[in-house]
Amino acid sequence: MTTLRRIAVFCGSAPGNDPALVDAAYDVGRGLAERGLGLVYGAGGHGLMGAVSQGALDAGGEVVGVIPRSMVEREWGRDDLTELHVVETMHERKAQMAELADGFLCLPGGIGTLEEIVEVWSWRQLGFHADPVCFYDVGGFWQALLGALQGLVDAGFVRQAVLDDAVVTADLDAALAGLADRAGAAYVDKLSGT
Secondary structure (H helix, E strand, O other), X not given: OOOOXXXXXXXXXXXXXXXXXXXXXXXXXXXXHHOOOXXXXXXXOOHHHHHHHHHXXXXXXXXXXXXXXXXXXXXXXXXXXXXXXXXXXXXXXXXXXXXXXXXXXXXXXXXXXXXXXXXXXXXXXXXXXOOOEEEEOHHHOOHHHHHHHHHHHHOOOOOHHHHHHOEEEOOHHHHHHHHHHHOOOOHHHHHHOX
């Protein structure tokens, strides 16, 4: 089992319609800090992004934000973080977040959140990194997506092992244990048996 130091959290910049999602995001941020884990996230100050970062900050945790300059100019980010990295593009943002983190946890969010987690998950499958992914399934939020992904497996476009490689839980301890268990060995290593 690999030691995790920092977890990248992808989540919505909006709060969503269910207040329980904001509470869950705050609890994840606080929980990471209480367990001595750093938070890497998109540096936003609103919605679930604001809640997860506030939870970590309130618990005295390390909070590392990565944000494109255009979003800073629109005042979408926070400036009270442990570290703030301002980049030029969304591509640079995702690459830097991936470089700074040892695993990825996906809270509820929209198209951008979905794009972020699927990209790092595909990078893992292709062997570009060995950092695992988790869908934090608050109230069954990710079940419809996971069902659609099972359809891709059934159609022969995704291997079942890829889908099974993702941690799916709404319990932070189970999420972190699953991430630690999968860390360090890229999916391609699992296929080749190395």
